[in-house]
Amino acid sequence: MKAINWLMTFAMVLAVTSCIKKEPLNAECDIVAVALPGDLLNRTPIIENDRVTLIVKNHVNITDLAPEFELTPGATIAPPSGTKRDFTEPQTYVVTSEDGEWTKAYTISVQRNNAINLKYGFEDVKVTKSAQGGGYDVFFDVNINETTHQRDTMFWASGNSGFAMTNGKGAPDTYPTFQTDGGHIGKCACLITRTTGVWGAMVNKPIAAGNLFIGKFDLNNAIAKPLEATKFGTPFFNVPRYFSGYFKYTPGEIYQQFNPDAPGKLEAIPGKKDECNIYAVYFESTADMEYLNGANVLSDDNPNIIAVARISEEMRKGASDWTYFHVPFVFREGATIDADKFEDGRYSIAVVMTSSIDGDYFSGAIGSILFVDELEIICL
Amino acid sequence: MNIRNLISAAILTLSSLLAAAQSDRPGDIAKSIILGLEYEINAGINIGGASPLPLPAEIREINSYSPHLNLSIGTTVTKWFDENGGNWGVASGFRFETKGMETDATVKNYGMTIIQDGKEMSGKWTGRVRTKYHTQQLTIPITAVYRINNRWKVNFGPYLAYAFSNEFDGHVYDGYLREGDPTGNKVSFEGDARATYDFGDELRKFQWGVQAGGTWRVFNRLSVNANLTWGLNDIFNKSFKTVTFHMYPIYLNAGFSYVF
Numbered sequence A: 001m002k003a004i005n006w007l008m009t010f011a012m013v014l015a016v017t018s019c020i021k022k023e024p025l026n027a028e029c030d031i032v033a034v035a036l037p038g039d040l041l042n043r044t045p046i047i048e049n050d051r052v053t054l055i056v057k058n059h060v061n062i063t064d065l066a067p068e069f070e071l072t073p074g075a076t077i078a079p080p081s082g083t084k085r086d087f088t089e090p091q092t093y094v095v096t097s098e099d100g101e102w103t104k105a106y107t108i109s110v111q112r113n114n115a116i117n118l119k120y121g122f123e124d125v126k127v128t129k130s131a132q133g134g135g136y137d138v139f140f141d142v143n144i145n146e147t148t149h150q151r152d153t154m155f156w157a158s159g160n161s162g163f164a165m166t167n168g169k170g171a172p173d174t175y176p177t178f179q180t181d182g183g184h185i186g187k188c189a190c191l192i193t194r195t196t197g198v199w200g201a202m203v204n205k206p207i208a209a210g211n212l213f214i215g216k217f218d219l220n221n222a223i224a225k226p227l228e229a230t231k232f233g234t235p236f237f238n239v240p241r242y243f244s245g246y247f248k249y250t251p252g253e254i255y256q257q258f259n260p261d262a263p264g265k266l267e268a269i270p271g272k273k274d275e276c277n278i279y280a281v282y283f284e285s286t287a288d289m290e291y292l293n294g295a296n297v298l299s300d301d302n303p304n305i306i307a308v309a310r311i312s313e314e315m316r317k318g319a320s321d322w323t324y325f326h327v328p329f330v331f332r333e334g335a336t337i338d339a340d341k342f343e344d345g346r347y348s349i350a351v352v353m354t355s356s357i358d359g360d361y362f363s364g365a366i367g368s369i370l371f372v373d374e375l376e377i378i379c380l
Numbered sequence B: 001m002n003i004r005n006l007i008s009a010a011i012l013t014l015s016s017l018l019a020a021a022q023s024d025r026p027g028d029i030a031k032s033i034i035l036g037l038e039y040e041i042n043a044g045i046n047i048g049g050a051s052p053l054p055l056p057a058e059i060r061e062i063n064s065y066s067p068h069l070n071l072s073i074g075t076t077v078t079k080w081f082d083e084n085g086g087n088w089g090v091a092s093g094f095r096f097e098t099k100g101m102e103t104d105a106t107v108k109n110y111g112m113t114i115i116q117d118g119k120e121m122s123g124k125w126t127g128r129v130r131t132k133y134h135t136q137q138l139t140i141p142i143t144a145v146y147r148i149n150n151r152w153k154v155n156f157g158p159y160l161a162y163a164f165s166n167e168f169d170g171h172v173y174d175g176y177l178r179e180g181d182p183t184g185n186k187v188s189f190e191g192d193a194r195a196t197y198d199f200g201d202e203l204r205k206f207q208w209g210v211q212a213g214g215t216w217r218v219f220n221r222l223s224v225n226a227n228l229t230w231g232l233n234d235i236f237n238k239s240f241k242t243v244t245f246h247m248y249p250i251y252l253n254a255g256f257s258y259v260f
Helices: A002-017 A160-166 A197-202 A313-317 A339-344 B003-022 B028-034
Strands: A031-035 A051-055 A068-071 A076-078 A091-096 A103-111 A125-129 A135-144 A151-155 A177-180 A188-192 A211-213 A215-217 A230-232 A240-250 A255-258 A266-268 A277-284 A305-310 A319-328 A347-354 A369-379 B037-052 B059-066 B070-080 B088-116 B119-147 B152-179 B186-198 B206-217 B222-231 B247-259
Touching (some): A068 A076, A103 A151, A135 A160, A135 A177, A160 A197, A160 A215, A160 B119, A188 A211, A197 B186, A240 A305, A240 A347, A313 A319, B088 B247, B206 B247
Antiparallel strands (some): A031 A068, A125 A135, A135 A151, A177 A188, A211 A347, A215 A230, A240 A369, A255 A266, A277 A305, B037 B070, B088 B119, B119 B152, B152 B206, B206 B222, B222 B247
């Protein structure tokens, strides 16, 4: 009987595999890697789904750069690799898939010197469409460099693009992070901890805390390595002293902790209260740690961190009305700023806020709501 | 209905038949045989799978396949048209059977849409898919039978099946999803990261198909038989759009019969 079983299995596998069709041509059209000939880059290129940011050294002439691309196998790019272009303004490239069915336009921008503002009012958003026809807010700030007059747009990062996969046709205000009226001045950022429903539970991500930060959200890592999905920081050419702003916060009713064995993957922790978090970190970008991430952004033993400015524990618990905070950057013992590295743009700043302090571990209270407005990094 | 129920139902059927057969009255069975009816009870195993036909190009590799141990038990009644030893007849009956399989496949750019709680998620998956299919059914075949000689007979005809238990679940892992279409956001699943699914409720209750096979009489009362059953409708309900291609249950039933 056993022999027959094996024979049958073998016959079945043979029958099925023998009719596997010829592999279709690739349908994807990604920029996989970007290189700039010469030692021009200050950071590894940041490649997002339809945007590439090249952070170059300060002396680089950006009017005739010729980036070279690695694409999805078989895909083509126009204009082709090695074409010289003027990157004073962001440039568009179009990638076409191997099967010719799909194209994707990338915006490639080059950033150098100080490219970010020091005050953030959360007045500007751009709605990014989700795959199912909804959309979410992406906050941005436009900076015009005093010396080079270059215009840079800094897009704030958030986990909204991950939430979009679970949120169908939802409007921006159904997302964890969105713009709302009633700011301290004008509009403000609103961060809410939300449930990710069936989909989120399916991939062990049962809640999504509202989060907003300077850096990049790497959606590709969001499920497998969520702590690495939040890449904090951007080059910074100042020495920060204080971090200030306005916020109000109401924690949600029931704190729930991620538990893969609990129904809905969440377990209520009676008596525990949710907290928000607002902080800024000044750090050195090294080859092995260009950005900070969820696992090390506040670690006491992270040698790259130079200074941290963070709201007090009391403030993290809640503030019913707009509350002003003004906290110093506390320099780590023995941390120094090297003049050459400073000139080279080796230092970075990250500003991070979240409606649930344990949100990066998918724990918190659904409904915790944080409003933030008029942030400022005060420098020397 | 689980395996135990199935077996007890089968035993009940079996024992009533045996009881009838052993009756010393010139009973119904004797009469039936005279009328050209032939009774068999069958037991066997099902080996096969639910598969799209032909395999879509998105399926790149079958990494593993397990047929599971699928049992079947039932009866067949054959009516021979000509009592004087004619070769044609018609057979019907019923069988309780399980059909199942477990597969692990590698797919490329495989489109899927999942609707749950009124929310829709769609995308293209490249990577591994593990699927477990298991169903318990009551099947009624109605086949034409042709007697080649004393030992051989073949049959061909449609069958109807009702599933009283359906399972179809699994998970995707070791790959990535592109949200929407191949240009959409990319999300990787590596290591322990997986997305589980359960489409058991979306499986069709009624199925039909055709079966064809042969029976070889080993001894006077014992036959061995093999029947290929080929489902002709998708195992999923029409309204179910997640699995974009139709999947058909194709099983080989091999077993033996006791002929009364």
